[in-house]
Amino acid sequence: MSKYWSATTRKLTPYVPGEQPKLTKLVKLNTNENPYPPSPKAVAAMQAELGADGATLRLYPDPNADRLKDAIARHFTMHGITPAHVFVGNGSDEVLAHAFQGLLKHERPILFPDITYSFYPVYCGLYGVDYEQVALNDDFEIVAADYLRPEACKPGGVIFPNPNAPTGLLLPLAEVERIVTGNPEAVVVVDEAYIDFGGDDIPTAIALVAKYPNLLVVHTLSKSRSLAGLRVGYAVGHPELIEGLERVKNSFNSYPLDRLAIAGAVAAMDDVAHFDATRKAVMKSREALIADMAKLGFETLPSAANFIFARHPKHDAATLAVALRERSIIVRHFKLPRIEQYLRITIGTDEQCLALLAALREIL
Numbered sequence: 001m002s003k004y005w006s007a008t009t010r011k012l013t014p015y016v017p018g019e020q021p022k023l024t025k026l027v028k029l030n031t032n033e034n035p036y037p038p039s040p041k042a043v044a045a046m047q048a049e050l051g052a053d054g055a056t057l058r059l060y061p062d063p064n065a066d067r068l069k070d071a072i073a074r075h076f077t078m079h080g081i082t083p084a085h086v087f088v089g090n091g092s093d094e095v096l097a098h099a100f101q102g103l104l105k106h107e108r109p110i111l112f113p114d115i116t117y118s119f120y121p122v123y124c125g126l127y128g129v130d131y132e133q134v135a136l137n138d139d140f141e142i143v144a145a146d147y148l149r150p151e152a153c154k155p156g157g158v159i160f161p162n163p164n165a166p167t168g169l170l171l172p173l174a175e176v177e178r179i180v181t182g183n184p185e186a187v188v189v190v191d192e193a194y195i196d197f198g199g200d201d202i203p204t205a206i207a208l209v210a211k212y213p214n215l216l217v218v219h220t221l222s223k224s225r226s227l228a229g230l231r232v233g234y235a236v237g238h239p240e241l242i243e244g245l246e247r248v249k250n251s252f253n254s255y256p257l258d259r260l261a262i263a264g265a266v267a268a269m270d271d272v273a274h275f276d277a278t279r280k281a282v283m284k285s286r287e288a289l290i291a292d293m294a295k296l297g298f299e300t301l302p303s304a305a306n307f308i309f310a311r312h313p314k315h316d317a318a319t320l321a322v323a324l325r326e327r328s329i330i331v332r333h334f335k336l337p338r339i340e341q342y343l344r345i346t347i348g349t350d351e352q353c354l355a356l357l358a359a360l361r362e363i364l
C-alpha cells in the first residue's frame, strides 16, 4: 500500500493467473494452453509481415484490424455474421473488460455463476459493477431458470462461460437461448473460450446472434487456435453492441492488436483444416484421459473443454497437486468452497497424458 496509489487502486483485488514457470522441463497442464503448435500458415504470415528487416513495424497497425474482422465474419457467414458484428481485442480478457465497462455496467447488479472464471469479480471491482453470484446446482450445472427474474428484480446484465470454467460443463444452446430471451432488456455475454472443444459440430451461440440484439458471444484464439502468446480475442454481436465496445476501446487504446497479431490471427482463422485436426485430437485425448483416470478411481465431470475437472474420493486434491509438482507436472488447484477437492487438468499431448497417468499411479 502506497500513499501514491489512487483510491481505486487501493481497493483492487487483482486476478492471479496460473503459474508460467521459467523451468522448461515441466509438464505444464495448468493454464489450458493448447499442446499443439499453431497453424504453420499463421507462423508464415507473421514471418512475412515482419519481413527481412522489420521495416513494417515502423508503422502503426490498422486500428480497426479490418482484415481480421473480415476473416472472423467469413468463418461465421453461415450464421449471418458480417464484419459489423465483430469486435477484436488484445486477448478475450480485454474484450471482456470492455464488455463489463461498456455493456454490463448498469444500475442493477449483474448475474454470474458462483463457480466460474475468477476474472469476472475482478472486473466488477475495477469498474464498480455490482454483482450477484448464482449458485450452480449440486451437479455443478448452470440452471437457466435461475437467471430468469421477475420484472421488479431483473439483472443489469448476465455473463457466464460456456463451457463453464473450471468445470468444463456445457450448457445446451436451448438453455443459453432461454437466458437470452428471458432478459431482453439486458446484455447476456456468453464467454465461449472453450466452445471449439464442445463437439464435431461446434455448439456456439454465435448461431443465435442474428436473432437477438442483446447477445454478445466472446471467443479467444488462445485455446483452440494455440495462440495464447499472441493475445487475440473477439466478440460477435449485434452491430450496436459492437459500436458500444468500439467506443470504449477508442477511449482506451486505439491499437490493441499489433501488426504481427493481425497477420497471424487472420491466417489462423482461415486455416480451418489445422483448426479441425488439432481440436479433434484434443477431444480424443480428453475422452481417453477421462477413461484412464476412472481406472485410477478418479471422478471426472463430463467435459466439453480442453481440460478436465476431476476428484479422487480417497485423496486430497491439494496434496495430489503438490505430489504431482514434485514429479514436474503442474495442474491447477482452486482453494475455493465446493471445489477444493477437485483438480483442473489441461489436456496435453498423448505423451503428456501418459506422464500424468504414470505419476498418479505412483502417488496413489
Ligand SMILES: *Cc1c(COP(=O)(O)O)cnc(C)c1O
Pocket: 032, 090, 091, 092, 093, 094, 117, 161, 165, 191, 193, 219, 220, 221, 222, 228, 231, 232, 233
Ligand atoms: C482463457 C480464458 C479467457 C481468456 O482468454 P485470453 O483470450 O487468453 O485472454 C477468457 N475466458 C475464459 C473462461 C477463459 O478460460
